[in-house]
Amino acid sequence: MSFTVRTPVVRRSELFAAWPIALSLALCTLPVHAESGWVSTATPQALIPPPVEGCEYVGSNAWAINSAFYGSVIFGGTAPYCVDASGLAPLDPSKPLQLLISLKLRHLPQLQNFLREVTQPGSRVYGHYLSRAQFQDTYAPTPGQAQAVAAYLRKNGFTDIRVAPNQLLVAAHGTVDQASKAFHTSMMQWTLSYPSGSETGYGAASPVQVPAALGDIVDIVQGLPGLGYGSKYHAPLALPSAPVSSSGYSPLDYATIYNADGVAPGSRTSVAIVVQGDMSQTINDLGTFTANHRLPNVPTMVVPTGAGVLGEGSAQDESQTIVGAAGGLAGLSFYAMPNAGGAPSTLDLTWAYNRAVADDAAKIIESSWSVWEPIAYLSGAQAQDDAIFMAAQAQGQVFVVPVGENNDLNWQIDDVYEFPPEPATSPYVVAIGGSQASVGSANQWNGESLWAEMSSYLDPEDHTVTYDYWYANAGYSLHESVPAWQAAQALTVTSNLAQLPNTQRYVPDLAFDAHMNISSDWTDKDHPAGPASGARIIVDGVEHHLFNGTELSASVFAGLFARIESAHGNALGLPTPQMYANFAKDRSPLHDFSASEHGNFYNYNCPTPGWSACYGWGSLDIGKFNDYVTTYWGL
Numbered sequence: 001m002s003f004t005v006r007t008p009v010v011r012r013s014e015l016f017a018a019w020p021i022a023l024s025l026a027l028c029t030l031p032v033h034a035e036s037g038w039v040s041t042a043t044p045q046a047l048i049p050p051p052v053e054g055c056e057y058v059g060s061n062a063w064a065i066n067s068a069f070y071g072s073v074i075f076g077g078t079a080p081y082c083v084d085a086s087g088l089a090p091l092d093p094s095k096p097l098q099l100l101i102s103l104k105l106r107h108l109p110q111l112q113n114f115l116r117e118v119t120q121p122g123s124r125v126y127g128h129y130l131s132r133a134q135f136q137d138t139y140a141p142t143p144g145q146a147q148a149v150a151a152y153l154r155k156n157g158f159t160d161i162r163v164a165p166n167q168l169l170v171a172a173h174g175t176v177d178q179a180s181k182a183f184h185t186s187m188m189q190w191t192l193s194y195p196s197g198s199e200t201g202y203g204a205a206s207p208v209q210v211p212a213a214l215g216d217i218v219d220i221v222q223g224l225p226g227l228g229y230g231s232k233y234h235a236p237l238a239l240p241s242a243p244v245s246s247s248g249y250s251p252l253d254y255a256t257i258y259n260a261d262g263v264a265p266g267s268r269t270s271v272a273i274v275v276q277g278d279m280s281q282t283i284n285d286l287g288t289f290t291a292n293h294r295l296p297n298v299p300t301m302v303v304p305t306g307a308g309v310l311g312e313g314s315a316q317d318e319s320q321t322i323v324g325a326a327g328g329l330a331g332l333s334f335y336a337m338p339n340a341g342g343a344p345s346t347l348d349l350t351w352a353y354n355r356a357v358a359d360d361a362a363k364i365i366e367s368s369w370s371v372w373e374p375i376a377y378l379s380g381a382q383a384q385d386d387a388i389f390m391a392a393q394a395q396g397q398v399f400v401v402p403v404g405e406n407n408d409l410n411w412q413i414d415d416v417y418e419f420p421p422e423p424a425t426s427p428y429v430v431a432i433g434g435s436q437a438s439v440g441s442a443n444q445w446n447g448e449s450l451w452a453e454m455s456s457y458l459d460p461e462d463h464t465v466t467y468d469y470w471y472a473n474a475g476y477s478l479h480e481s482v483p484a485w486q487a488a489q490a491l492t493v494t495s496n497l498a499q500l501p502n503t504q505r506y507v508p509d510l511a512f513d514a515h516m517n518i519s520s521d522w523t524d525k526d527h528p529a530g531p532a533s534g535a536r537i538i539v540d541g542v543e544h545h546l547f548n549g550t551e552l553s554a555s556v557f558a559g560l561f562a563r564i565e566s567a568h569g570n571a572l573g574l575p576t577p578q579m580y581a582n583f584a585k586d587r588s589p590l591h592d593f594s595a596s597e598h599g600n601f602y603n604y605n606c607p608t609p610g611w612s613a614c615y616g617w618g619s620l621d622i623g624k625f626n627d628y629v630t631t632y633w634g635l
Contacts, residue, residue: 038184039215044378046203046225047088047188048080055082063088065190065201066378083190091187091202093177099158099223100347101149101170102384103141104216105391111139115393116484119577127571127635129396132166132360139394141167145217152214156182160307166358168388169351183221184209202226203378219387220380228346228375244543248534249443251324252293254556255563256443257513258325260622265327266562267296269570272362273322273332274352274369277313277339285538286332289320292538298323299331303359305352308338314539317547318366318555321535325559330566333362346371346381353385353399353423357392363570365397366558367423368551370404376422377479386480389428396573398565399429400558402550403508404473420507425477427486430561430576431507432554433615434472434514435593449594450606450615451514451550455529457522466525470516472508472550474614475604480505485577488584493613494605500613509576511593511615512553516546560622567626571635582632583617589625593618 048064055062065081105111117123130138146167153161158172176187189202203225210218255261275282279302290297304310315334323329335356337348344352349369356365376382389399403424424431434451452471459466482490482505490502517533534548535555547555565572572578583590592609606614629635 037212038209039212040207040209041183041218041220042383043183043204043208043221043224043380045205045207046201046378047190047205049205052080052082054080058082058084061085063190063205065192066203081192083192087191087193088188088205089191091176091189093175093180095176097174097176097179097223098345098347099172099174099179099221100350100384101153101172101221102219102350102380102387103145103149103168103170104219105139105168105387106141107139111390111394115390116577118394118573119485121632121634127573127633129571129573130394132358132395135391135394136166140391141217143167146170149214149217152211153182158182162307164351164354164358166354166391168358168391169354169384171347171351179221179224182210183224185224187224220383222347222350222380222384224380225378228371228379228381229343230346230349230369230371231343244536244546247532248536248546248548250293251289251321251535251537251559252295252327253443254321254325254513254535255327255560255622257437257439257445258556258560258620258622259445259624260325260327260560260563262623263563263626264567265296266330266559266566267328268330268566269326269364269562270331270333270362271322271326271329271558271562272356272365273315273318273334274337274349274356274365274367275313275315275318275334276311276337276344276348278310279313279315279334279336281540282313282315282319282334285316285541286319286323288541289538290323293324295323296328298329301331301333303333303335303355304338305335305355306338306348308340310336311339311341313339316537316539317535317551318368318558320537321547321552321555322366322559322562324535325556326562327559329562331362333359344369346376346379350381350384350388354388357388357395357397360395360397363397363565364400364558364562365392366400366554368402368554370402370421370424373419373422373425373478382422382426382479385423386426386428389423389426393428393574396570398561398572398574399423399426400554400561401429401431402554403431403433405434405514405549406469406471406473419478420473420475424473424507425480425505427480427483427505427576428574430557430574431509431616432550432557433474433508433511434550434553435511435615435619436515437513437619445591445621447594448513448591448619451511453516453518455518455520455522457520457525457528459525464525466522468518468528470518470549472511472514472615474508476501476504476506476613478504482506483577485580489580489611492611496605500604506613506616508616509579510557510617510619512556512619514549514553516548560620563622564626564629568629568633568635572629572633578633579617582628583611586628586632589621589628590617591619591621 052064158174160173162171185204188205438447516531534546604613
């Protein structure tokens, strides 16, 4: 099962502790490199030197950790993370580092114009996506540029140097000392102390630079600061108390719920899933699933994306849901990151995303991995991923990702630090949120609302009540600007709490069933009951558990959209620009959502019907949408 714990969020109230005032001049005077001819890269600088506005309460020698948490009004104000110089120390020069260097796309303004024009009916290039070779020849870094970066790294003592097939990335292993010299920066570590404990981190305390000869080539160096880690937000859940066969839906049922049975299967479309670990059992279980449901056998392929051992892995949830909703595929590829016993790093994820784009073998790429957006930004992964997703859009590939969900056990619902995760916030992906679908006796759609649910447990001894909340990570991005095709909708977002920005990207774009239907039949107050709704998933040959949450939502859409791509010659590409333009004037293929009983879980007003920051445009009637694409896309 694809269950991992999400990255913990450090709350600002814990960070504003009393810092020591004593100055540490040795740490404030950072080493200065004597060489000239260096130019700065776009790598975020981890530590900002004094004076820093907002850190005066710590002292005149206070630094700021570039948490990239600025510009927010509704979610906690604009105060930076502050640390006195006494909380800083030089980083061990021998500490090993993994670095991922992204190279600049060539002719970027022309590429950005192409991405606009390729989705505009009437444009000379409308619908004419690039082949892998065409993208390489026109926009990707050249082999010579990639080799120049690799040679520079080798000269500076780095090892295990790998160049991505499309030259967008160069990976390497080295040390802090080697990185400091190669990138003309100073590496420091910090310690944050707060009442419940302390945390440490490290990163560049001065601009990350390269020699002028590489200034037009190198874009971002990921790994300075330390790497973030991905998480599938779907938290571990107890298994249902009743047999799985009596609960939830078959993955095939989602085609019925969303009226896709009349649209041919996605048998002309190849799909990829970004996964971690060995896929042998996943593929065996997919074979059992297709045989049990008399679906065509789906050709599969595993593409290891790293040099390490694959280790334990599973993707039964996504693979069976996608194939079931699609009714069949031309092929299913698993881009498998190594599993060394923990969550994949942002470096692992960026490399895997790029490999799927460099291969250009799959039309739809689904990834359930998410990264807390401030960490994705600070690590450099967010900007690197955006460049990769731009390449995917240029080649007509579609990334589908969930917005993730919050699960709060007896916790404050309007959590000030719960923003949508990366990569869902990227304007170059389709971000999928959650809904609660109601069905009739034949599993036909019978209504839908925003997904937000709550169950509770009454302690029989002390009569206290414990609540378990689930809701999707809807809202605005901290760092992604609103794309032109969403600008009109961003102007309509309202909240009862504060004024919201209209300059940022809002997600989700669409929402599909995520409902868990968790009962109040808990074992005890610390262990909520298992779900009674979701997709029935086969593990080790038998139906084992129910798959739900926004990972389910994204997998359902990926499978349904495969039908649409197959019906239209795999010519659609990223659908969001056309969706936003056309849905604003004709909502006919959309399901109108009803108000949610627990809509107050969200920090935004969620009007129905129409677009909202809580669920985007809602869900699709796939039969109607198929005809709609013919009418409005003309493809």
